[in-house]
Amino acid sequence: MEEQTVGEYKQVIKACKDIFLKKTKDYGTAWRILRLASITDQIFIKAQRIRSIQDKGTMKVDEGITGEFIAIINYCIIALIQMDLTDNDPMEMDVETLEPMYDQKVEETLGLLMNKNHDYGEAWREMRVGSMTDIILMKLLRVKQIEDNAGETLISEGVDANYQDMINYAVFCLILMGFAK
Numbered sequence: 001m002e003e004q005t006v007g008e009y010k011q012v013i014k015a016c017k018d019i020f021l022k023k024t025k026d027y028g029t030a031w032r033i034l035r036l037a038s039i040t041d042q043i044f045i046k047a048q049r050i051r052s053i054q055d056k057g058t059m060k061v062d063e064g065i066t067g068e069f070i071a072i073i074n075y076c077i078i079a080l081i082q083m084d085l086t087d088n089d090p091m092e093m094d095v096e097t098l099e100p101m102y103d104q105k106v107e108e109t110l111g112l113l114m115n116k117n118h119d120y121g122e123a124w125r126e127m128r129v130g131s132m133t134d135i136i137l138m139k140l141l142r143v144k145q146i147e148d149n150a151g152e153t154l155i156s157e158g159v160d161a162n163y164q165d166m167i168n169y170a171v172f173c174l175i176l177m178g179f180a181k
Contacts (some may be wrong), residue, residue, distance in 0.1 A: 008180035072170040076163040
């Protein structure tokens, strides 16, 4: 099962990365202007829209939840990249510079997934997409609280681990929705 999960994970990430790289070519790295809290809020908007569509069963904007899960993944990766950058790094970065950064964050996040997946025995495959949406929202609220506490935690993991968890839950959702077939 582990091999299947890695294969499906990589399929999802490949599609997300393709969108990320194309948007970088279209828009550049305008996201570099965003503070981490603003990226968190952008992810929150995406997750809240997914939950709203799940609750209502309909949508008025013709963009489904698949695109929103992809956006959550890419914004979380943007946040992880942004955490490594400083004000001394350039605002505008080319695709050739960003692609290895993107790949590094994906590899680190996949490593976390494999460790957790080993311990939890792929329990996510029995979960509901709606429950995972709720968990993403909960993790966003945790990140917002950590950000409001100037990044300080007493016992909890930091924002980076929460972004990684959100990436993994969003990937799981897309796999369960049949995106990786």
